[in-house]
Amino acid sequence: MTMTTADTxxxxxxxxxxxxxxxxxxxxxxxxxxxxxxxxGELVCVVGPSGAGKTTLLKCVAGxxxxxSGEVLLEGRAVTGPPPGMAVVFQEYGRSLFPWxxxxxxxxxxxxxxxxxxxxxxxxxxxxxxxxxxxxxxxAHPWQLSGGMQQRVAIARAVAYEPHILLMDEPFAAVDxxxxxxxxxxxxxxxxxxxxxxxxxxxxxxxxxYLAERVIVLSSxxxxxxxxxxxDLPAERDQLGTRSLPRFAELRAEVYRLVxxxxxxxxxxxxGKVAR
Amino acid sequence: MSALxxxxxxxxxxxxxxxxxxxxxxxxxxxxxxxxxxxxGTFDDTWFHGRLTSDVLPSLLRLVAGYLLALVLGxxxxxxxxxxxxxxxxxxxxxxxxxxxxPPVLVPILMLFAGIGDGMKILxxxxxxxxxxxLNTVEGVRALDEVLRDxxxxxxxxRGSRLVHLVLPGASPQIAAGxxxxxSVGIILMVISEMFAASEGVGFTIIQxxxxxxxxxxxxxxxxLGVIGVALSALFHLAEARVLRWYTGLRxxxxxx
Ligand SMILES: Nc1ncnc2c1ncn2[C@@H]1O[C@H](COP(=O)(O)OP(=O)(O)OP(=O)(O)O)[C@@H](O)[C@H]1O
Ligand SMILES: [Mg+2]
Numbered sequence: 001m002t003m004t005t006a007d008t009x010x011x012x013x014x015x016x017x018x019x020x021x022x023x024x025x026x027x028x029x030x031x032x033x034x035x036x037x038x039x040x041g042e043l044v045c046v047v048g049p050s051g052a053g054k055t056t057l058l059k060c061v062a063g064x065x066x067x068x069s070g071e072v073l074l075e076g077r078a079v080t081g082p083p084p085g086m087a088v089v090f091q092e093y094g095r096s097l098f099p100w101x102x103x104x105x106x107x108x109x110x111x112x113x114x115x116x117x118x119x120x121x122x123x124x125x126x127x128x129x130x131x132x133x134x135x136x137x138x139x140a141h142p143w144q145l146s147g148g149m150q151q152r153v154a155i156a157r158a159v160a161y162e163p164h165i166l167l168m169d170e171p172f173a174a175v176d177x178x179x180x181x182x183x184x185x186x187x188x189x190x191x192x193x194x195x196x197x198x199x200x201x202x203x204x205x206x207x208x209x210y211l212a213e214r215v216i217v218l219s220s221x222x223x224x225x226x227x228x229x230x231x232d233l234p235a236e237r238d239q240l241g242t243r244s245l246p247r248f249a250e251l252r253a254e255v256y257r258l259v260x261x262x263x264x265x266x267x268x269x270x271x272g273k274v275a276r
Numbered sequence: 277m278s279a280l281x282x283x284x285x286x287x288x289x290x291x292x293x294x295x296x297x298x299x300x301x302x303x304x305x306x307x308x309x310x311x312x313x314x315x316x317g318t319f320d321d322t323w324f325h326g327r328l329t330s331d332v333l334p335s336l337l338r339l340v341a342g343y344l345l346a347l348v349l350g351x352x353x354x355x356x357x358x359x360x361x362x363x364x365x366x367x368x369x370x371x372x373x374x375x376x377x378x379p380p381v382l383v384p385i386l387m388l389f390a391g392i393g394d395g396m397k398i399l400x401x402x403x404x405x406x407x408x409x410x411l412n413t414v415e416g417v418r419a420l421d422e423v424l425r426d427x428x429x430x431x432x433x434x435r436g437s438r439l440v441h442l443v444l445p446g447a448s449p450q451i452a453a454g455x456x457x458x459x460s461v462g463i464i465l466m467v468i469s470e471m472f473a474a475s476e477g478v479g480f481t482i483i484q485x486x487x488x489x490x491x492x493x494x495x496x497x498x499x500x501l502g503v504i505g506v507a508l509s510a511l512f513h514l515a516e517a518r519v520l521r522w523y524t525g526l527r528x529x530x531x532x533x
Contacts, residue, residue, distance in 0.1 A: 064426050081429075088430040095423035100445040100522040109441060110431035141522055143529040161431065 011165055011197040012038040012061065016070035019056050030056040032222025034070070040164075043191050043198040045208035047255065048218030048226075049263045054201045055091075057223070058169045061199065062088050075164065087158035091170040093151040097142035103129070104138040107157045114161075128160035132186060148179035155183070159190055165197040172207070181239050184211055188237060205259060209233075209251045210242060217258040224268050227258045308491055315495045322496045327481065332500070335477040338394055339466040342401025346458060350406045351451060354413025355443055364414065375411060379404030379461065380468050392473035400469040401462050408457035416450025417443055449523050452516050459512055463505050478504075 019031040030053040038044050048054050059065035061072050063082040072079040074086065087110075090096040097106050104125055111121045129135050132152040142150050151171055158166055168187070172180045188211060191198050202208050208215045212231050219226040231251055233242060242248055294312075301311045323332070357363045357371075383400050390396035420443065428442045444451075470479030482497035484490075517524070 059426075062426075062430055064429060082432050084432060086430065088427070090423050090427065092423045095421050096427045098424065098427075098441065098445070099526045100448075101441075109433070109437075113431060113433050113437055141525060143522075143526045 009040050010037050010073075011040040011042070011075060012199065013073040014057075014061065014070070015073070017057070017060060017067050017072060018069045019053065019060060019065065020068045029222040031060070031067075032219075032224050034218075034223060034225060036216055036225055036228065038165075038197060038199060040197055041195050042214065043188075043200065043212055044214045044216060045200045045202055045212035046216045046218060047202055047205060047208045047259055048223065049220050049259065050203060052218045052220055052262070053223040054203075054218065055169055057218075058088070058167055058199070058201055062086065062167055064088075085164040087161045087163035087166050089151075089154050089158050089166070089168040089171045091173055093147065093154050093171070093174070094142075096154055097150060097157075099141065099143055102139050102141055103134065103145075103153050103156075106142065106153060107160050110157065110161050124160040124162070128156040131159060131190060132156045148175045148183065151175060151183065152186070155186065155190070159194070162194075163196060165199065166191075168198065168200045170202055171200075173203070180207075185237075185239065187211065192235075205252060205255050206243070209248060209255055210237060210239075215251075215255055217255060217262060219262045219267050220265060226262050226266065226268055229255055229258070310492045310495065315492045315499070318492045319496045319499070322493045323500060331476050331481045332478055332504075334394075335466055335470065335479065336504070338397050338469075338477075339401060339462055342398040342465075343405055343459065343462045345398070346402045346405035346462070347409055347455060349402065350409025350454065350458070351413050351444075354410045354451075355417055355439070355447070357410075358414040358417025358447070359443070364418070368414075371407070371411060371414075375407040379465055383469060383472050387472065397466075397469040397474070397477075401465045404465045405458035405462045408461065409451065409454040412450045412454025412457075413447055416447030419450070420446045445522075449520060452520060456509075456512060456516070459508060460505070463501070463508065467501065 014034050014036050017031055017034040018029075021028040021030055032053075034057060046054055046057065056065065060067045061074075061079065063072075063079045063086075074083050077083070097103075098109070101109065107125045107128060108121055111124060116124065125138070126135070129138055132155055134149060134152055134156065137145060137149065137153070142153060145153065155171070172183050175183065184207060187198070187200070190196070200208075200211055202211075209231055215229045215231060216225055217227040217229065218224070229251065233245065233247060233251070298312045301309055302313070304311050357367055379400065382403050386396050386399050386403070390399050424442060424446065428438050433441065466477075467479035467482070470477035471483050474480040478497060478501060482494055482501075485494035485497060
């Protein structure tokens, strides 16, 4: 995969992003003032308490939601609608696949829309399905598959799309622990193989430390970046080995402490210095 | 074995009703309730010597034309209205009003504008059939899953393919429900549109028999209409089962899961 990145190597830049929902007599400031950068080829996890505005952030980055103020730059261009070169994996896997299409058709549709030639399309579908271990399920309908398999299909669809950046919103929140571990390893291996930039949202602290090169901790609403933690674990990770490293425990404890602070209403200004 | 069972179950009640009708009217001398035996006996003479092509066929052609036109109009307008919040807010009360008008009362009005030819009769069928299709389509489009919409947007599906791959299939279960209602409305209107002013058609023929006191023949017309209704609804089910096969499977999976 070729990477077209801004000269600085920055893939994604979020500047003073703010999102206020105006309801009937109720205004919710879901995102207060978010600023951060993601370098090309990075795998960054975003953690934060429930209701911290993580999904809102993702939708703003994906161009699915207009921000109230601030801006999102992707590869140097302001995001005003869903940009090309981006794929999103939603939390609600069951609802993000078209139930009237087979697995193959689901994966192929965005490629058709991109006008990828047929032979190339078939190759991409085949490879994506092989990568997620679902080669046999190509002609099944999504509802004939288990939850974990459905989420795999959604990942295969994103991978086949050959995005520059992949956004994932708590994609494994609703699958069992075993499947979850497998899917985590799948994401790491795809990320390494494809060199794609990944922004991964989760509320699971262990997951964020295991997956990421960097963990961004959000404060509670109105949301700001509370801390930006570099994960200096070895690049080769495996579920048992990595998770039993002393460094893993330290990082986990640190992120845990930060999320706890966020839940207690701590703000960047109140802790003074940002852990780095 | 189970196929045989379901056929038996399907036909048990109709067979019983026919049997009751048959025995109850067996020795009937009531002029308006001739024996079923007599009615069945006149069926062949009444319909199978010319009227099939001179009356039944024109009726059915008008029904098909009006029904298909209503489907196209209803789905087209329904998609447009369902996709736009403003359009919905402005039009919804009006639509409810039009839906509430019993279509037969439109016949005399439409006769003024469209005369008494095929055009008027097709128009009557369209004006009756379009509302259930339209309102159900609006509802189906409006209720499209948010996540699916976001998925389609994030993969930058253009308007055309969003319509073909997201909106229409997503709303298809609702559209089918509307189309099913419309079909029964259509059959009723096919008959009624011929009762006011016509020179051929099933409805016209039945009225003609009634006016000339050809009572057994009149009854055969009623039976024929029933048979046409059952046949059309069976055809509809066949088509629906094909189009909505995914939906049946999905529902079953959800029930079991
Ligand atoms: N469309 C909307 N209209 C009004 N308020 C909204 C809307 N979407 C989100 N919110 C509000 O914004 C806040 C942040 O919601 P969001 O879904 O982004 O949180 P989250 O961090 O993703 O939470 P979770 O971890 O539970 O998924 C919540 O208070 C929510 O009620
Ligand atoms: Mg969320």
